[in-house]
Amino acid sequence: MQLTYTNTAEYSQIIDDLRKSFTNNLTKSLSYRKRQLRQLYKLLEENEDEICDALYKDLRRPKTETMIGEISWCKKESLDAIENLDGWSKPEYVKVGIAHALNGCHIRREPAGTVLIIGAWNYPVLLLLAPFIGAISAGCTVILKPSEVPDNTSATLTKLISKYLDQNAYRVVNGGSEETMELLQFRFDHIFYTGSGRVGKIIMTEAAKHLTPVTLELGGKSPAIIAKDADIPIVARRLIWGKTFNCGQTCVAPDYIICERSVQEALIKEFPRVIKEFLGENPQKSKDYSRIINQKQFDRLNNMLKKTSGKIIYGGITDRDELYISPTIVSDVTEDDELMQHEIFGPIFPIMVVNDLEEALEFVRSRDIPLAIYPFSRSDKTIQHVLDNTRSGATVINDCLMQASVMTLPFGGQGHSGMGSYRGKRSYDVFTHERSVMNTPYFFEKFIGFRYPPYTQRNDKIANWLFFSRWKGRSLFRGVLGAVIVLFLAYYSHKSEKLVGYVRNYFS
Structure with a gap:
């Protein structure tokens, strides 16, 4: 089906019609x-x-x-x-x-x-x-x-x-x-x-x-932070699924992995097995693997692969006519690498090696706030440490992408990853x-005379107590009764300090 562009000359009438419908x-x-x-x-x-x-x-x-x-x-x-x-x-x-x-x-x-x-x-x-x-x-x-x-x-x-x-x-x-x-x-x-x-x-x-x-x-570069104690076979399955879903063209896809060298070596062994399990020996022939949206995006991703100084340890196969880029794992990527400069938005998965978790968190904090962070660890203490020392639109522990499927969780970023959130309510x-609404009945007029000039010391005391009392209304009946009593006292019994004091103590 052919997409027909709307004539821009029609915009004004369309908007006017919609405004009229809203006004009516x-x-x-x-x-x-x-x-x-x-x-x-x-x-x-x-x-x-x-x-x-x-x-x-x-x-x-x-x-x-x-x-x-x-x-x-x-x-x-x-x-x-x-x-x-x-x-x-x-x-x-x-x-x-x-x-x-x-x-x-x-x-x-x-x-x-x-x-x-x-x-x-x-x-x-x-x-x-x-x-x-x-x-x-x-x-x-x-x-x-x-x-x-x-x-x-x-x-x-x-x-x-x-x-x-x-x-x-x-x-x-x-x-x-x-x-x-x-x-x-x-x-x-x-x-x-x-x-x-x-x-x-x-x-x-x-x-x-x-x-x-x-x-x-x-969007942004959402990191997967893999701790040493993570369950590597499970991590590999979940990350490859998240990276290849829609061919990596997902705003909350894990963008890169940051981990210690021992974890990188374990992932390098596990990733090829998982990709073959999901997509077969040749992902290009798989009916379950999407394509890049157009040649412009294909060329952008292909140029990233050509310029990377990391090691392509799996994949790297491209076909421009078919808009195909294979799931690609790139190891030993440095922070100034081409793959680390912008959101990838494709099936290329760089791994950046750090000395320890603290270095990983410091690197994540030095970048723009990501739309999501994906920490993987068996330790609740480690996960809490990641949460306490990073910022992100969302955090998914030991998984990825699935936060978007929960309508009761706000979906949105912070800073460069977005402004505001939505989903569900x-x-x-x-x-x-x-819209704030406040109704002041006409019969109230006698009871609010203390707020009008000429101002007096007595009126100041009444106003100060009424407006700054700690009472917060424990029930509708108590609230109405209290307001009536106090306003009655304020209007008729300003000399009865004992009675006013008793009511003040009762409602404080």
């Missing part, structure tokens, strides 16, 4: 949001084969990986949002001091407005639809901008979204970098972007012109404004 409260009711979420679930359920086929054309990705890594997650997110939306959107009444016991202070959760979601090419379904689910749940109107790189998948999603979801609230626009820059000239109420740090900086710069808040889901929160 089209997406406000929970029943409408749930209906659209059910439609999105239906889209995924009824078109599994077509979506998987499109992803196979773009990435040669096996259906199992697409189901595990994209479709199933989005279906689960949709059902979770439908089931929990009533609870997520309920007003939250907050604890208050005695001075505000009758004010009905609460947080009202409202949609952010008209938002822009820019997807990524490596997981073009998940990384577009997962935040989209949050935006639908929150009640926003949405412009979706899929990546133009996986053109078959983006064309398929464009067709299906226009068929299954309300076009008055949700629109898909397509284009390359120039069209995206044109789109960013318009004001949105939130921008959600998944992709590289380089483009993330551009997104943030353009958003700043309109003071638009952004969520950036980026957090996806709803991203596109929701927490």
